[in-house]
Amino acid sequence: MFFYNLRLAWISIKQNVSLNLLMVCAIGLGIGVSMSMITLYAMMSGNPIPEKSDQLFAVRIDNWDPDEAYTDYQGRETQPFQHSYKDAMVLRSSTIPLRKAAMYKGYFVVEPANDTVAPYGQVVRMTDRDFFAMFNVPFIYGGVWSESANDLGERVVVIAKETNDKLFGGEDSVGRQIKMGEHQYTVTGVIDTWNPLPMFYDLNNKAFGDAELLFMPFAIISHSEFDRAGNTNGWKAERINSHEEFLNSENIWIQFWAELPDAFTQDAFKDWLDSYVLEQKKLGRFPRPLNNALDNVTQWLEVNHVVPDDNRVMLALSFMFLAVCLFNTIGMLLARFMGKVSVVGLRRALGASKFSIFYMHLVEVALVGLGGGLFGLLLSYLGLFMLRESVEGIEKLATMNLPLVLMAIALAIFASVLAGIYPAWRICQISPAHSLKTQ
Amino acid sequence: MLKMNKISCVYQTDLIETHALRDIDLNVKAGEFVALTGPSGSGKTTLLNLSGLLESATSGTYLLDGEDVSSLSDRQRSSIRNEKIGFIFQSFNLIPDLNLFDNVDVPLRYRAMGIEERRRRIENALELVGLSSRMKHLPSQLSGGQQQRVAIARALAGEPKFLLADEPTGNLDSLMARQVMELLEKINSEGTTIVMVTHDPELARRAHRSIELLDGQISSTQLFGVSAEEPDEKTEAESVA
Amino acid sequence: MEIRPILSAILRNKTGAILLAIQIALTLAVVVNAMFIVQQRLKFIGRPTGIDIENIIVISSQGFGSSYDHEQTVFSDLELLRAIPGVKYAAHISRFPLSGGGSRSGFTSTTDSDAESVGANYYFAQNGTIDALGVKLAAGRDFLPTEILTGEQIDNGVVASSVLITKALAEKLFPDGNALGNLVYGGTGDSSRVVGIIEKMHGAWVSWDGLNQVLIFPGLRKDSGQRYLVRTEPGQRDRLIPEVESVLEKASVSRYLDRMEPMSEMVGRSYDNDRVVANGLIIVIVLLVSITGLGIVGLASFLVRQRTKQVGTRRALGAQKYHIVRYFLVENWLITTMGVVVGTVMAFGLNYWTATEFSLPKLDPVFVPVGILGIWVLGVLAAAGPAKRASNISPAIATRTV
Ligand SMILES: Nc1ncnc2c1ncn2[C@@H]1O[C@H](COP(=O)(O)OP(=O)(O)OP(=O)(O)O)[C@@H](O)[C@H]1O
Ligand SMILES: [Mg+2]
Secondary structure: OHHHHHHHHHHHHHHOHHHHHHHHHHHHHHHHHHHHHHHHHHHHOOOOOHHHOOOEEEEEOOOOOOOOOOEOOOOOEOOOOOEOHHHHHHHHHOOOOOEEEEEEEEEEEEEOOOOOOOOEEEEEEEEOOHHHHHOOOOEEEEOOOOHHHHHHOOOEEEEEHHHHHHHHOOOOOOOOEEEEOOEEEEEEEEEOOOOOOOOOOOOOOOOOOOOOOEEEEHHHHHOOOOEEEOOOEOOOOOOOOOHHHHHHOOOEOEEEEEEOOOHHHHHHHHHHHHHHHHHHHHOOOOOOOOOOEEEEHHHHHHHOOOOOHHHHHHHHHHHHHHHHHHHHHHHHHHHHHHOOHHHHHHHHHOOOOHHHHHHHHHHHHHHHHHHHHHHHHHHHHHHHHHHHHHOOOOOOOOOOOHHHHHHHHHHHHHHHHHHHHHHHHHHHOOOHHHHOOOO | OEEEEEEEEEEEOOOOEEEEEEEEEEEEOOOOEEEEEOOOOOOHHHHHHHHOOOOOOOEEEEEEOOEEOOOOOHHHHHHHHHHHEEEEOOOOOOOOOOOHHHHHHHHHHOOOOOHHHHHHHHHHHHHHOOOHHHOOOOHHHOOHHHHHHHHHHHHHHOOOOEEEEEOOOOOOOHHHHHHHHHHHHHHHHOOOEEEEEOOOHHHHHOOOEEEEEEOOEEEEEEEOOOHHHOOHHHHHHHHHO | OOHHHHHHHHHHOHHHHHHHHHHHHHHHHHHHHHHHHHHHHHHHHOOOOOOOHHHEEEEEEEEOOOOOOHHHHHHHHHHHHHOOOOEEEEEEEOOOOOOOOOEEEEEEOOOOOOOOOEEEEEEEEOOOHHHHHOOOEEEEOOOOHHHOEOHHHHHOOOOOOEEEEEHHHHHHHOOOOOOOOOEEEOOOOOEEEEEEEEOOOOOOOOOOOOOOOEEEEEEOOOOOEEEEEEEEOOOOHHHHHHHHHHHHHHOOOOEEEEEEEEHHHHHHHHOHHHHHHHHHHHHHHHHHHHHHHHHHHHHHHHHHHHOHHHHHHHHHOOOOHHHHHHHHHHHHHHHHHHHHHHHHHHHHHHHHHHHHHHOOOOOOOOHHHHHHHHHHHHHHHHHHHHHHHHHOOOOOHHHHOO
């Protein structure tokens, strides 16, 4: 029956090619526009570390201006996103979290040993050794630096595969040295390509950028001065003329993450944070009300508005666009099916049941939907291609993966069947007597 | 009233030319009731269409009400149809979306006529055909004979000089057919010129004159009534008065 | 006009009309809101910057190694750049305006510690930098060479004697209009005298509402990176980029160039999101209007086809061609208008949602009548074809069709 209907549908479609093409276009446009938006949205709202996103917590404490709350870049009041060096050092000392890492971005010029690669500037993630285990960063060679290197801020470095390829031709480079600025840094490990999307662990500058390609101990800054990248915010008027003064200032520039595997450690850490803040209040710091925050990865993405409002609005508008396309299709289908009234009446007179008429037309609609879906897929590729061309740094977001492709086709068929149900139902109401009393 | 001279009508289709009418000479006087008969395909409807200005002849001259209408613009032809001619179709041609009142109103809408005047005429016309109680009904809620009476009311509401009917009883049973026929006779007796196509010899006999078409030509004419003998000028003078 | 009978005909054939009205309502709601957002974004992107961004090349480079001397490098680079024919000005600035990166601090006009401070982007620049930016002085003068602090002095806490501020900042700090010659205080209580007021200049972050509040200190901070503004003769910019690049590459300094591009490109990137939103919505508007236009054509054609006999009958009963055209246009207009009425409500509803949920601005109501007018025109244009076709139906159809 299905194949019979399929053949009938095909014949029927061929009878009125232009109208059917128009329907394919309408569905295709609807799917194309909405799938482009869905793709962007899906990629933006993805969970970068699903296996433990509810165990990793961004830690925030509020040592901001007593008169004015901290505001994010769009002016929304919130707890400060970063920590001062003083507080970060205390947070790093807590033994409650299973793992923990403070971090910031350094900026170094890499001077390769071989002359074929020109010196280049590189943002370096300056962090603690737990970073890798906490965020499930995979190593190819070697591993993370030692505890003592971590504490003392030794000049060691973990490099990404890309950097290893560039500087060492992809060999096992553990133990080799990289010159940055005046110093040599010893490679302790090479990690595989690792690019969480969004780059949840530091959302201050770019949520969908590339992860860093070099990682070095946080503590290097305790004994050396170098350029930093990323944001530094302050509210207190402090005279800062030296590195020491900077480290002792209330400026905030350090992110802090803790792995708290269960409710017990989470509560314990919260209590620990509270007691730290209360104790500091006695010393005249933390003038604002007690306002600590622990956000797991999903909450953290929300707090940072990783999916911009624009995208949500565009997504909504694109769904309305799809709706218009569908109503359009319903209209065309009705006109098309009503043109077949007499044939259907004849079929009914010849013994076709209501259901088989319904089924037959639904198959036809699904076929049109498939065409629309494929066309829509093409259009979404085109739309995403245009996006990639016009916006820098959107490459990874504006790409469809297999689930999204399947979703596009499913959406098209689902949408067109939805659109076809009413016309098919209307046509199957034709009475068998219709062909007998043509008037 | 109606004067045709050497009227021919040729339909050009892909392969063949159909000579629907050949060199027809026809003269219908004011107040006359003419029946057109003939076998199927002989050109009756075509002749009616030409008379009613629904189509143009391929050749020949046609004077309607003393005016040469063969070279008028579409606009002028429409106005003549609207004001001078009433049409009754074999399949009624009521507009299914409109109720009886609005259906009868259709031709009046195309004239600059006040709502009061229109309402009066519509009510009178429906009264005449005995359907004034059903003004708000839709055509689909009526029987075939009732529908045809509405169609007649629609033709009458415009108070045409000239009524054309294409098998007005073709879709009706004989009782209904007789009722419709009586209505037409009544209208005719009030001075309206009528040309009616019919297959029914009995009905044809009730006209003043019956013209038979065969293969696009007039094959015979039979006289039954008297009105045909009245002179043109006189009836025209009457209708003006 | 024969509105009532047309209306009853529409009501007797509801489905098609309702479908079209829904399409029109959705279209109006989306188009009105989208037009509004597009207009907002285009206005946002097109704000005058005060800077001659079309004729400026921005260059940043990074020095490294122990032999690198920042001050030396900057001075010799600027000399090389200024010598290139076609270059009008070349200057150094601590960060590029409109790049999305910069520093901001609070400033006041009194020593009173309770005074509300005004946030401003601040830059370190030298005499001549404002010429390289192409910003105009509304009052006062540029820095004198003697006022420029060295990196050493800045590190040692020497306070700048003079500053330039933008008019927007001046108006906030000195509402009485006496900014020129007065002192501006930083957070630590250090003060500098305003020697010049810049007519207009944008700062670092395009979405910050203090974008026009800019302050420039005279000085060249210690840094391993240099940022140059090269302002060329009009139309020479693109031609000069390779030349500028080779001049800097030939200078024997241990550094690498990491940015060398027209300033307009850099600024364009700062507005990437807004541009994409605007372009995306324009595409959506165009597609939506076309689809809905097709929908109108479709329904009108369907109705004409379905009513062939009816139209023939009307013609046989004496309707003029324009009566038929008018009938279909009025019918279509009625359907469109039903959609428009619902669509107006939906447009405001949609805006209410975006305004409350996403803090997007309140809809400028003027877009609603514009949208309605547009839809009406679209409706007439789309229905004109089928209506014209209907008017060409022969009255003879009345006797010919069953
Ligand atoms: N539009 C047309 N194109 C081509 N041929 C036509 C057309 N209309 C009518 N004819 C032909 O003209 C001839 C006369 O047709 P007409 O409709 O006048 O016949 P009729 O006498 O009314 O027949 P009936 O009694 O069956 O209604 C027929 O042969 C018909 O096939
Ligand atoms: Mg006939």
